[in-house]
Amino acid sequence: xxxxxxxxxxxxxxxxxxxxxxxxxxxxxxxxxxxxxxxxxxxxxxxxxxxxxxxxxxxxxxxxxxxxxxxxxxxxxxxxxxxxxxxxxxxxxxxxxxxxxxxxxxxxxxxxxxxxxxxxxxxxxxxxxxxxxxxxxxxxxxxxxxxxxxxxxxxxxxxxxx
Amino acid sequence: xxxxxxxxxxxxxxxxxxxxxxxxxxxxxxxxxxxxxxxxxxxxxxxxxxxxxxxxxxxxxxxxxxxxxxxxxxxxxxxxxxxxxxxxxxxxxxxxxxxxxxxxxxxxxxxxxxxxxxxxxxxxxxxxxxxxxxxxxxxxxxxxxxxxxxxxxxxxxxxxxxxxxxxxxxxxxxxxxxxxxxxxxxxxxxxxxxxxxxxxxxxxxxxxxxxxxxxxxxxxxxxxxxxxxxxxxxxxxxxxxxxxxxxxxxxxxxxxxxxxxxxxxxxxxxxxxxxxxxxxxxxxxxxxxxxxxxxxxxxxxxxxxxxxxxxxxxxxxxxxxxxxxxxxxxxxxxxxxxxxxxxxxxxxxxxxxxxxxxxxxxxxxxxxxxxxxxxxxxxxxxxxxxxxxxxxxxxxxxxxxxxxxxxxxxxxxxxxxxxxxxxxxxxxxxxxxxxxxxxxxxxxxxxxxxxxxxxxxxxxxxxxxxxxxxxxxxxxxxxxxxxxxxxxxxxxxxxxxxxxxxxxxxxxxxxxxxxxxxxxxxxxxxxxxxxxxxxxxxxxxxxxxxxxxxxxxxxxxxxxxxxxxxxxxxxxxxxxxxxxxxxxxxxxxxxxxxxxxxxxxxxxxxxxxxxxxxxxxxxxxxxxxxxxxxxxxxxxxxxxxxxxxxxxxxxxxxxxxxxxxxxxxxxxxxxxxxxxxxxxxxxxxxxxxxxxxxxxxxxxxxxxxxxxxxxxxxxxxxxxxxxxxxxxxxxxxxxxxxxxxxxxxxxxxxxxxxxxxxxxxxxxxxxxxxxxxxx
Ligand code: FES
Ligand code: FES
Numbered sequence: 001x002x003x004x005x006x007x008x009x010x011x012x013x014x015x016x017x018x019x020x021x022x023x024x025x026x027x028x029x030x031x032x033x034x035x036x037x038x039x040x041x042x043x044x045x046x047x048x049x050x051x052x053x054x055x056x057x058x059x060x061x062x063x064x065x066x067x068x069x070x071x072x073x074x075x076x077x078x079x080x081x082x083x084x085x086x087x088x089x090x091x092x093x094x095x096x097x098x099x100x101x102x103x104x105x106x107x108x109x110x111x112x113x114x115x116x117x118x119x120x121x122x123x124x125x126x127x128x129x130x131x132x133x134x135x136x137x138x139x140x141x142x143x144x145x146x147x148x149x150x151x152x153x154x155x156x157x158x159x160x161x162x
Numbered sequence: 163x164x165x166x167x168x169x170x171x172x173x174x175x176x177x178x179x180x181x182x183x184x185x186x187x188x189x190x191x192x193x194x195x196x197x198x199x200x201x202x203x204x205x206x207x208x209x210x211x212x213x214x215x216x217x218x219x220x221x222x223x224x225x226x227x228x229x230x231x232x233x234x235x236x237x238x239x240x241x242x243x244x245x246x247x248x249x250x251x252x253x254x255x256x257x258x259x260x261x262x263x264x265x266x267x268x269x270x271x272x273x274x275x276x277x278x279x280x281x282x283x284x285x286x287x288x289x290x291x292x293x294x295x296x297x298x299x300x301x302x303x304x305x306x307x308x309x310x311x312x313x314x315x316x317x318x319x320x321x322x323x324x325x326x327x328x329x330x331x332x333x334x335x336x337x338x339x340x341x342x343x344x345x346x347x348x349x350x351x352x353x354x355x356x357x358x359x360x361x362x363x364x365x366x367x368x369x370x371x372x373x374x375x376x377x378x379x380x381x382x383x384x385x386x387x388x389x390x391x392x393x394x395x396x397x398x399x400x401x402x403x404x405x406x407x408x409x410x411x412x413x414x415x416x417x418x419x420x421x422x423x424x425x426x427x428x429x430x431x432x433x434x435x436x437x438x439x440x441x442x443x444x445x446x447x448x449x450x451x452x453x454x455x456x457x458x459x460x461x462x463x464x465x466x467x468x469x470x471x472x473x474x475x476x477x478x479x480x481x482x483x484x485x486x487x488x489x490x491x492x493x494x495x496x497x498x499x500x501x502x503x504x505x506x507x508x509x510x511x512x513x514x515x516x517x518x519x520x521x522x523x524x525x526x527x528x529x530x531x532x533x534x535x536x537x538x539x540x541x542x543x544x545x546x547x548x549x550x551x552x553x554x555x556x557x558x559x560x561x562x563x564x565x566x567x568x569x570x571x572x573x574x575x576x577x578x579x580x581x582x583x584x585x586x587x588x589x590x591x592x593x594x595x596x597x598x599x600x601x602x603x604x605x606x607x608x609x610x611x612x613x614x615x616x617x618x619x620x621x622x623x624x625x626x627x628x629x630x631x632x633x634x635x636x637x638x639x640x641x642x643x644x645x646x647x648x649x650x651x652x653x654x655x656x657x658x659x660x661x662x663x664x665x666x667x668x669x670x671x672x673x674x675x676x677x678x679x680x681x682x683x684x685x686x687x688x689x690x691x692x693x694x695x696x697x698x699x700x701x702x703x704x705x706x707x708x709x710x711x712x713x714x715x716x717x718x719x720x721x722x723x724x725x726x727x728x729x730x731x732x733x734x735x736x737x738x739x740x741x742x743x744x745x746x747x748x749x750x751x752x753x754x755x756x757x758x759x760x761x762x763x764x765x766x767x768x769x770x771x772x773x774x775x776x777x778x779x780x781x782x783x784x785x786x787x788x789x790x791x792x793x794x795x796x797x798x799x800x801x802x803x804x805x806x807x808x809x810x811x812x813x814x815x816x817x818x819x820x821x822x823x824x825x826x827x828x829x830x831x832x833x834x835x836x837x838x839x840x841x842x843x844x845x846x847x848x849x850x851x852x853x854x855x856x857x858x859x860x861x862x863x864x865x866x867x868x869x870x871x872x873x874x875x876x877x878x879x880x881x882x883x884x885x886x887x888x889x890x891x892x893x894x895x896x897x898x899x900x901x902x903x904x905x906x907x908x909x910x911x912x913x914x915x916x917x918x919x920x921x922x923x924x925x926x927x928x929x930x931x932x933x934x935x936x937x
Binding site for chain 1: 174175177178179180182183184185187188190191350351353354355401403404437644645646647815818821822823824825826827848854856857858860862863937
């Protein structure tokens, strides 16, 4: 089978490449150097590989690169910089939501997707939104807290989504 | 003690931003020019002789650069501590499904796989041992190595504790208990699968990046099996994506495989596991069968315990003899007894293999004894929390091992605090006699957990510290932070000792060329051992700086005071810390120091089962509240309280994180994490079948600390990582009993066991496992 020529818009940069028909988006992103997208199971069961695909959180191991042709993709490194982290990233760091950190980029992406559609989630809504992401270290409590804190910070009392 | 500046105060993990920004480079994220990809040929048989192993066809596969077997190593790659029975690559025999037989390095992962498939390997099946209860039958197949004595070769070890005659004592007791419990294996399930990357050096040596727990152990194994002088081996620690006891021997095997392949090919070689490969080939928590006999007076005075455990070590010893020892020491629980006997026997089988996992034997025995104590309290007619409070260890008590506890016993306070936080008495009464389909229950467990290695081995750690050109401070430790937060703990300790801001300090990850050998990163020993080493190193450096400051300020040492980082002398004019550093340099003083801390020597008599097993203990009490659906057997943990005595808390946010994560792992152990070997073939080969708790399974956890300081710990600190998980499972099991009136004595308490009281007969085949080895 022939490789397919595709274009991906990743974290604001455009990549044109030839993707093997069976190449997953996860492999492709990692080969391009976006190694903040982690591999934990390659079966859609851990969420470590989550990215925003046209604004929606997906497990990139379950998407073929070819299916993502022309898509806009955001990974955790695309959300902020070390000197100017995204409020979610800042909140994760401040609230102890990170231990080994391997699951963290995936959680930040899942949380971003949630807050984009639901800026005032309840605790239960947060827990449900991240229930496809496995974390073996934290017991989830500090992750939930971090997302709550970021939500409060991102949507000030007067309203107006950021 | 003067007011503490950084210890116990709010702080952020030193690696938080790097990780959350996605900048941390784990092993699978490291790619080097010309790097080759490795893959292992693994056994598809649980027990077999290697009849033929021909790797030449693999070498003919395009892209394959090298293939290795046990022949390529010193003494066929034999290693292992404390029992040397394992190989980097199997020699003559395979003992479990998934055991590595040969390793291939190739230009691409695809070529490596093609190479593995081209190897000619003929296995002649041997009868296997799959039931630990029959491992020592006279006609059981030999799994373990030949023995010099007349013991069965499948016998690995027997660990005992002895005090008086418990059976005679129980005979005289008004209330008796004799029950059996069992715990299953548990997978670490770190989200980062294992990996290793080796780079050949110009000098003919090798540099290995490995997410191992104990870089210096890896370093020693590498030098031994590669037959290289130590100075040609270097191990560097990348960030580790979780370990929990799991990234020990398995990573040393992988490191040796890639190191040999790198030496042969002259190129960097990386090996990274798939989740299937990780689950099938890696070791798990040892399963145990337990029989407990207890006796108490009718007023609830606990008098005697006899604990018998049979532990499966699987195909190799790994850490099982140490695990069983820690298990034996804690098997009777944190109570006073007149008489006690513990016997834990470990045996070899062909059910994968078992090694270190958080709690290290205590998690296993605690699940048994803390249910038994609950049952006995019930038989006496006492509230289980009152029963524990009446019999638990206090300062001044003598343990079942004969050790007098002279300090730092926070257990009574932990139990009283968890009672109050959980609203125990009201709920206990409110949930009695329920009849509906959805029932609530509340259960408690108590814990003690020995700090560090104890009498297991030499217990020391080292640290280095140096002031750099730009006035930042480099700090090293020989111990690894695999997610626990120990780098932050060391940073805070050094900052406190030196009186400088933690931001100045760069806590390095271990590198065997620059850090000091510190023993293994196990047994929740980092805070106490590594923390003390960092404290000593920083204190040594501070003395040099104080000396320079006194010289600069023209005063005596005792006249110096600190104002923030600055030094202040008798003329009360603060002098910046940097100026003191400059002055020290002008004086020609060395602005670097070493710190080493060795734990006080303690003795355990293995033959008589008495002595002082640990210098101090962590204490805790946890309460679980559950909701059980009587129609389906579904158990939801709805509330959880954990009160721990880790001594002085150094890094509160991290300590709470350890408790929350530990409880979550204990919840998985109690309710859902099931590992099944069917004739040696693992049935759970990825996360769709090996279920671990998600955010909707883990409730909000309330944690609190009772800080009973330990005089030898840094600032009074003891330990936290392992003990946080240990009592969670029995607390949940006791809560299920309170809700349903039925005991589930076998872990995990899955739907069938809760609903029906027994397992459903399940099929199982070699299929998933064989398929998993091919993904
Ligand atoms: S790696 Fe994609 S969900 Fe686990
Ligand atoms: S922080 Fe380790 S898996 Fe989440």
